[in-house]
Amino acid sequence: KQEVTQIPAALSVPEGENLVLNCSFTDSAIYNLQWFRQDPGKGLTSLLLIQSSQREQTSGRLNASLDKSSGRSTLYIAASQPGDSATYLCAVDNQAGTALIFGKGTTLSVSS
Amino acid sequence: SAVISQKPSRDICQRGTSLTIQCQVDSQVTMMFWYRQQPGQSLTLIATANQGSEATYESGFVIDKFPISRPNLTFSTLTVSNMSPEDSSIYLCSVEDPGGAYEQYFGPGTRLTVT
Numbered sequence: 570k571q572e573v574t575q576i577p578a579a580l581s582v583p584e585g586e587n588l589v590l591n592c593s594f595t596d597s598a599i600y601n602l603q604w605f606r607q608d609p610g611k612g613l614t615s616l617l618l619i620q621s622s623q624r625e626q627t628s629g630r631l632n633a634s635l636d637k638s639s640g641r642s643t644l645y646i647a648a649s650q651p652g653d654s655a656t657y658l659c660a661v662d663n664q665a666g667t668a669l670i671f672g673k674g675t676t677l678s679v680s681s
Numbered sequence: 682s683a684v685i686s687q688k689p690s691r692d693i694c695q696r697g698t699s700l701t702i703q704c705q706v707d708s709q710v711t712m713m714f715w716y717r718q719q720p721g722q723s724l725t726l727i728a729t730a731n732q733g734s735e736a737t738y739e740s741g742f743v744i745d746k747f748p749i750s751r752p753n754l755t756f757s758t759l760t761v762s763n764m765s766p767e768d769s770s771i772y773l774c775s776v777e778d779p780g781g782a783y784e785q786y787f788g789p790g791t792r793l794t795v796t
Contacts, residue, residue: 601783612687612773612789613724618782658723665783668714669775673723 571596575659575672582649583680590644590675592659597640600665604633604644605658607674613658617644649679683708683778685788693794694764701760702791704774709754712777715747718790719770727772730757764795 572595582588592602599621605613617626617633619642625634632645646653656676660669684707694700704713711731716724728736728749736749751757761768771790778784 601785603785605787610771610790610792612771613775613787615784615786618784620782660724660785662783662785666712666777668716668726668729669724669785670726671723 571599571661571663571670573659573661573670573672575657575675577675578673579676579678581678581680584649584651586649586679588646588649588677590646590657590659590677592642592644592672594640594642594661594670596663597637599637599661599663600667602633602635602642602659602661603669604631604642605660607656607658609656616657646677649677651679651681653677654679682784683710683776683786685774685776685786687772687774687788687791689791690789691792691794693796696765696795698764699760699762700764700793701758702772702774704757704759704788706755706776708778710776710778711754713751713757714775714777714785715749715757715759716773716775717770718773724773727759761793764793766795769793769795 576591602619604616619635630647656674658674660671686705688703713730715727727742728738730736730751748760773790775787
């Protein structure tokens with residue numbers, strides 16, 4: 570059974586700092602890995618999608634990497650801003666047409 | 682990408698009553714999913730809803746408690762029946778965009794409080 574773990578559970582950093590969020594999964598036979606952002610009481614915003622054949626994806630200040638064989642992904646946020654404060658969720662699916670399996674998330678707080 | 686709307690955005694309900702949540706997508710999609718997010722927790726899949734077939738429920742979720750309809754390729758409803766305070770959660774629908782990468786998109790969620 571696929572399990573997704575995210576470390577750390579919470580992170581507080583000053584504005585401007587670069588940071589890394591970690592995600593690991595137990596079954597390396599994934600189809601896609603997605604990183605989401607969730608603001609308190611809100612829905613999910615998709616940040617980055619990495620297909621199983623890819624190694625990384627970039628969007629603005631965000632860079633996500635995938636090491637499928639070791640069951641790990643990292644989300645790198647450059648030059649963090651207070652507006653980045655949110656919960657970041659990592660999720661995988663094992664094949665197209667199936668639901669995502671989520672980690673518990675990392676709650677990020679960026680202070681000005 | 683797919684744009685998803687949900688109604689209602691939030692509701693406060695009394696125990697023993699039922700609430701139907703609507704999910705509308707701006708394009709035709711095959712796969713729709715319903716998730717629950719209990720306070721302070723991550724998302725848990727309730728069921729997968731395909732148009733024209735019965736929904737498939739995850740362990741711990743039953744059709745009598747969470748009946749789902751999927752009348753067409755752009756719409757689905759989830760009913761939370763005979764509610765108790767333990768049903769207080771955010772309920773989210775999502776779709777898989779088959780246009781290439783099978784990325785999944787989520788609606789804004791329905792925040793349910795049961796008193």
